[in-house]
Amino acid sequence: MKVPRCKGTKDLMPLDMALFRRIENVFTTSCVKWGYKEVRTPTLEYLHLFTSAGTLTPEMLGRVYSFLDWDGWSGERVVLRPDGTIPIARMYAETMSESGLAKLFYVENLFAFDSTGHESRERWECGVELIGDTGISGDVELIMLALETLAKLGINDVEVRLSHAGLIRELLDEVGSAELLQKLIDGKKDAINELKSVNTDLAKKLSLIFGVNGKNKGYLDNLRAIFPTLSATFDDLSNVTQLLEAAGLNYNLQLASGLGFEYYTGTIFQLYYKGKKLGGGGRYDELIPLVGDGPTPASGFALYVGHIMQIVQPIKPADASAKRILIKPSGTDADSMKGCYGLADSLRKKDYIVELELCCRDEDGYSWIITGDKEFSLTENTTGKQQKGLSGAQVIKCLEASL
Amino acid sequence: MKLKLALPKGWLQGSTSELLERIGFAFDEYHEKSRSYRPLSKKFPDLFIKVFHEKDIAIQVAMGNYDLGICGFDWVDELLSKYPSDAVLKLRNLGYGHGNIYVATSKLSNITLDDLKSGDDVVRIVTQYPNLAEAYALKQRFRRFKVLPVLGAAEVYPPENAELAILAETSEDELRERGMVLLDTIGMTDAFLIANRDSLEKKNLSALLTPLLDATLKEINLSVPSKKAVSTTWGPLEPGTxxxxxxxxxxxxxxxxxxxxxxxxxxxxxxxxxxxxxxxxxxxxxxxxxxxxxxxxxxxxxxxxxxxxxxxxxxxxxxxxxxxxxxxxxxxxxxxIRLLAVVHNDVPVNSLEELKEMMVSGKLTRIRVASEYINIADKYARDNHLAPYSIVPTWGASESFLPEDADLLIENAETGATLLKNNLKIIDQLMETTxxxxxxxxxxxxxxxxxxxxxxxxxxx
Missing domain, CATH: 3.40.190.10 (Periplasmic binding protein-like II)
Structure with a gap:
């Protein structure tokens, strides 16, 4: 009986992994060039890391994989990491807070239950966290780094949707009811209608703001005309747009895109390509204090590997087939194999991809076939041209001469 | 197609029996003292009826093992709060089993929900409803909490051993009599008629639904015996007590x-x-x-x-x-007493090895292991390489699960007489226990x- 994989999970096959590694390598290389360092947090964390107000929403917490560990008699539950940023904040507070500015990146898997069948219950993210008092220039650096990574993967014309958690809170300041406020912040569909019955004027203004998208600073001026009391948060967003323009980057101001934020406090950005969300991030100045450290501003982003894999094509290394060799030992006894092991080792050290024939298999896909044990025959697979009676050293010489 | 109905034992059994008798079920044996788990109805001779602990009924109906069931609304909520599903439909409040699920604390503890929400201390919640308790703690955004699941008597734990108890009582007065202070109400215990969605869509249940949904039923005044325990409190203890x-x-x-x-x-x-x-x-x-x-x-x-x-x-x-x-x-x-692995007499095996052979030969695709001892049963299945298997947690009346709703039962027995009476046979002994x-x-x-x-x-x- 074949045992199927767990519901809601996905196997990454060789081609998938080639794609995955390409994305990971491009991301990692970009991060290193911008001065970031790689970290990895544990897959298991305490549930209470994620239950503090201002970390994950109850809706998200309702989908985490939590359980009692083998020593969990006290009722302390652990979870499979449902979010990448919060564990990094925990790690920073626990071990790095003395080090000042931290520029960190990670490639990690996250777990959340999904009953729709559209999303995998395990997803991978390439994330970056910039912890320290960088101001909005840090937010803009992250947007630039994210866009550069995507561009290196061949994904251009990425739409940057900008919003601002602080500005949303200010706009919603007059709502009054805490419950309705939370519904609006969570982006619940019926929340504006509910607000209409309480504060029609505010509901109209919010409908207008959340329904309109801006493409430049003029939109922000219009916003201030409608809400003249907006304060520093407004300037914050305005400054971000000016820096993005200075970097030559386009953006869409969509305040509604920031609804549903969890721990964000400032700039929120989301990256879309042909309507598909490839990642996003923002400023979370209050998260690190929530996990036990002093006031520490921070911002970050994550790219969704699964979504990017649907767009990017794997690149086959140009010389891979040229360097692919199959060695067919004359026999399977130790004496025959010894010479083949030695030759294979020497060839691998010279960057050839070498396989020993372990069972009968198709010779397609190899550039060269080598047979023998102490003396070898070297056959060029495409032409059938063969050289016989070669020592191991001569085989290597012939191969190098042919390239 | 044979219809299947799951009925409760325990505190709702008397009223449920009375209700069904009034609409003409004419049971051979379904009352508080009966030991049969498969009562027959003279009015519906083809109806398959099984008696479960009411906590199991919501699960059995959700799984589609039973078309209809009667159980407290609290157990439906307890199931759905952890496993949201549209497989269970709530058809009707049957008008008895009134009560609420309260969030309460001891009258000695003098705490409020706001204290707990704003504090950094661990909130210990003792409850028979661990799923509801976890969902409640998450909704309240307690920074740190621990759910201590108990099978009963949740009210005796606060204030010394828990900050909150989430428990069912018939009224606030009863809660107060137990030395508790009400903080919140999060559900009710009323007896409900529930249905499996698939059954409702594909089977003709009307013969049962018509009398059960009859509007005049609400005029029947059924009473449920109230629970007995009355709590007193330890109060502050001397060190070393x-x-x-x-x-x-x-x-x-x-x-x-x-x-x-x-x-x-x-x-x-x-x-x-x-x-x-x-x-x-x-x-x-x-x-x-x-x-x-x-x-x-x-x-x-x-x-x-x-x-x-x-x-x-x-x-x-x-x-x-x-x-x-x-x-x-x-x-x-x-x-x-002995802890035993048992199967139904209709299953042609006399040992665990023979049961495993049934899987190898394809006669059984999955072994469903029912038990109140969830962890022992799980380990027994693991150690004996039963694959695939699933654990069916039970809350009493475990013998009734075989053979329809489980293949193997891990159950305790003093003499084995109850097992024999239920047409079960012992295939293995796990331990002796005193x-x-x-x-x-x-x-x-x-x-x-x-x-x-x-x-x-x-x-x-």
């Missing part, structure tokens, strides 16, 4: 005998007596009466120093938490006082 947990239920009679042999005359620990915190008459020792199943976890959490439970429940706890500090201090050596006194290895501070109490208890051997 030994907290002893004594069992309720079946073990109570034997425990009374044991204590009497040890020269202990309990005040308020007679069977059927409603006092949850009786007097043991030993200086520096206080007592609470709780479910033996709950004791190992409570001793591990330092909520009790000593407890009289069974080796079976100690084993179940240690299988789940191998590094738990709970250990046996005294084997009480009476009332030996009552025992348990303690916590880390409890160094009270070592001398505990040793004194143990010397007294040993006289009961």
């Amino acid at each position: 030994v907290r002893l947990a004594l069992p309720d239920g079946h073990q109570q009679k034997h425990t009374i005998g044991f204590l009497e042999r040890a020269g202990i005359r309990m005040n308020g620990y007679q069977q059927g007596n409603p006092v949850c915190r009786p007097d043991i008459g030993i200086d520096g020792v206080v007592v609470k009466v709780v479910r033996p199943q709950d004791m190992p976890l409570q001793v591990a959490n330092d909520n009790f120093d000593l407890a009289i439970t069974g080796q079976d429940w100690l084993r179940d706890h240690l299988v789940q938490f191998p590094s738990s500090p709970v250990h046996q201090l005294l084997d009480m050596s009476y009332g030996k 009552p025992c006194v348990i303690g916590n290895k880390n409890n160094v501070a009270k070592r001398d006082k505990i040793a004194q109490v143990m010397e007294i208890l040993k006289k009961g051997l």
Whole structure:
């Protein structure tokens, strides 16, 4: 009986992994060039890391994989990491807070239950966290780094949707009811209608703001005309747009895109390509204090590997087939194999991809076939041209001469 | 197509039986004292009826094993709060079993929900409804919380052993009588008629639904016996006081005998007596009466120093938490029972190996293992390489699960007579178990006082 994989999970096959590694390598290389360092947090964390107000929403917490560990008699539950940023904040507070500015990146898997069948219950993210008092220039650096990574993967014309958690809170300041406020912040569909019955004027203004998208600073001026009391948060967003323009980057101001934020406090950005969300991030100045450290501003982003894999094509290394060799030992006894092991080792050290024939298999896909044990025959697979009676050293010489 | 109906045992059984008799079911045996789990209805001779603990009914209907069921709304909520599903449809409040699920604290603790939400301390929630409790704690955004699941008597834990209890009571007055203060109401316990969605869409259930949904039913005034226990409180304890947990239920009679042999005359620990915190008459020792199943976890959490439970429940706890500090201090050596693996007599096997062969030959695709001992059953299935298997947790009336709703049952038996009566046969024995006194290895501070109490208890051997 074949045992199927767990519901809601996905196997990454060789081609998938080639794609995955390409994305990971491009991301990692970009991060290193911008001065970031790689970290990895544990897959298991305490549930209470994620239950503090201002970390994950109850809706998200309702989908985490939590359980009692083998020593969990006290009722302390652990979870499979449902979010990448919060564990990094925990790690920073626990071990790095003395080090000042931290520029960190990670490639990690996250777990959340999904009953729709559209999303995998395990997803991978390439994330970056910039912890320290960088101001909005840090937010803009992250947007630039994210866009550069995507561009290196061949994904251009990425739409940057900008919003601002602080500005949303200010706009919603007059709502009054805490419950309705939370519904609006969570982006619940019926929340504006509910607000209409309480504060029609505010509901109209919010409908207008959340329904309109801006493409430049003029939109922000219009916003201030409608809400003249907006304060520093407004300037914050305005400054971000000016820096993005200075970097030559386009953006869409969509305040509604920031609804549903969890721990964000400032700039929120989301990256879309042909309507598909490839990642996003923002400023979370209050998260690190929530996990036990002093006031520490921070911002970050994550790219969704699964979504990017649907767009990017794997690149086959140009010389891979040229360097692919199959060695067919004359026999399977130790004496025959010894010479083949030695030759294979020497060839691998010279960057050839070498396989020993372990069972009968198709010779397609190899550039060269080598047979023998102490003396070898070297056959060029495409032409059938063969050289016989070669020592191991001569085989290597012939191969190098042919390239 | 044969229709299947799941009916409750326990506190809703009397009223459910009365209701169904009034609409003409004419049962052969479905009343509080009946031992049959498969009553027949003369009016619906083709109807397959099975009696479950009401907690199991919501699960059985959700799984599609039964088309209709009657159970408390609390157990439907408990299931759906953890496993949101549209497989269960709530058809009708049947008008009895009134009560609410309350979030409460002890009247001595003087805390509010706002205190708990804004504080950094761990909020300990003791409850029969662990799923509802977790969902509630997440909704309230308690920064840090622990859910302590118990099978009953949640009200005896606060204030010493928990900040909150989430429990079912018929009214706020009853809650107050138990020394509790209401903080929130999160559900109700009313008896509900529930249906499996697929059954409703594909089967003709109208013969059953018509009388059950009849509007005039609401005029029937059914009463449910109220629960008996009344709580008193320990109040503040002197340092070094030994907290002893004594069992309720079946073990109570034997425990009374044991204590009497040890020269202990309990005040308020007679069977059927409603006092949850009786007097043991030993200086520096206080007592609470709780479910033996709950004791190992409570001793591990330092909520009790000593407890009289069974080796079976100690084993179940240690299988789940191998590094738990709970250990046996005294084997009480009476009332030996066996923990057995049993199958229905219709299953043509006499050993576990033969049951596994049925899987190899394809006659069985998955072994469903039912048990109250979830962790022991899980380990037994793992160790014996049953693959694939699923654990069906039960809450009593476990014998009724075979053969329709489980293939293998891990169950305790003193003589095996009940198993025989239910047409079951034993294929393996997991362990022999006797009552025992348990303690916590880390409890160094009270070592001398505990040793004194143990010397007294040993006289009961």
